[in-house]
Amino acid sequence: MTDFIDSQESRTSLPSLATHLPELMGRGMDFEDAFDHYLSVFVNGALDSDFLKPEYLKLMDHYESLIQPAVRKIEGAIQARVGVVFSSAWKADFRKALLSKPYMKLESMSSGSHGDCQACKLQDHPYSKKCTFTGQWYDPETLAEVNNEDDNSNEDDSSQERPMVIGDIPEVFKLGRFCAKRSSYHHQLNHYRYQILQKCKMKVNQVKECKLNKDDKDIFDQCMSNSQWKTKLREELEDLLKNADSYVDEKDHWK
Template sequence: MFQEDENDEDFIVSDEDDTLGAPVDMPLAFTNVATMKAKGLFKYAVQWFVQRKINPAFDHDAEIYDLAFKKLDDQVKGLVGSKFTSSVWRQDFTYALQARPEIIVNELSGGFKGLGCEACGRQSHPATFTIQFQGTPYHIETLDEVSEEDSDDEPARRGEQYDSKGRVIPSEDRIYNLGVFCKNNATTAHTLAHWRYHLNDWIVDYLENQGYCSAEKLVERERWSTKKRGKYANEVVEEMMKAGEIERLYRDFQAETDTAREAKQLWRGRK
């Protein structure tokens, strides 16, 4: 079983245990894993992304992953919910921010300055930046793209795109003029809302750069069983651990949450 102690200062999580990441017979609530902190659970989040890439048939609902993402989300969500996503923002702006994984921020050129902020609608927020949200909406739990079949019974109207909750979202071409204050909060809210998506991107790039997804490797793994692929994916995670990649990623993750906390103080300071 898991040998983590309650204080879990480390990532060292009984590396020899083959059952990690696989469904565990004993409910996790009765193991030490239930008391693990975000740092200790971060490894399992990484494992989820690696499994998804190398072993797509893996048990992506396994309790350990659920626990890991819940804990990490808690660290992030509280910040997104109350501090950065403003209730005065227009609904379509908030929907686009939450649904589209890419953001483009530019300074507004001179001629257009003097307009109000299109996120909050206040004239007292003179627009000095533009924000554009891009990328296909996806399901946060699986990272799979939202397809047209996911929307409600009505067939999707031409050109309309939906988020994972079936709500129509603005097109990728929509450019919002924003005041600096809302621009800063929207940028932070976007980073935090899409952390899973971007962490997955990073890990996929890493696996590709390290040669884990070369044509030869793919052909070789094609013949393997799901079980064998799953074991191999866990070994890749152990390699990442030894190379210090997971610790480094966690520091980046924390740095992002910390930046958000500092921004929050700024927000308070303005009031």
């Protein structure tokens, strides 16, 4: 896998992709192929943050025939499940934290704790989990961290709920078991792009530490040649999608 972009030479060429076109053109791209190319976008993004800008991606050779179909396949599978696991019963303060904070931690509470779920606030849903949201609000396209007072691009868009959380201020809620499970699925799906970028950054840094004096292309090739790492990430996503699908069969019991 060599879908590497050299930011120092050309941001509009992808010559190595030509070797993959014969096997992918003329038939549907399977999930493994799509994930491989999808992951290469974020490895490139970990090496050069400008790579994730939409105007940059669209200038790539074979963007429409290869990169775009891969992104659509993976993100289409994710987005198809985001709405399914979202709950209209969740209150505004919980929704804002869920949507704006990229990190979510669930912890079991002592059996002596009593009270109603703070996400849905339904009286028959006692809380049993402590949920802590952390992290900085980020641009959903470039994944760059932003401050709300500096980002007014969507302030007039009433169709999109704008998180009003400034900085990395933890938000803590006590959740019932149904909202805890359901919101965990939603959070992982909704913030998947951000989380996969962080995992790629960690991998890039590991390779840099082990491979001194290597240029970005060498680092990219090292990451993308690690089949064990790629398989682990793909299987994690497949498990997440399956878990979200399982909610469809259980949702009547979660009302």
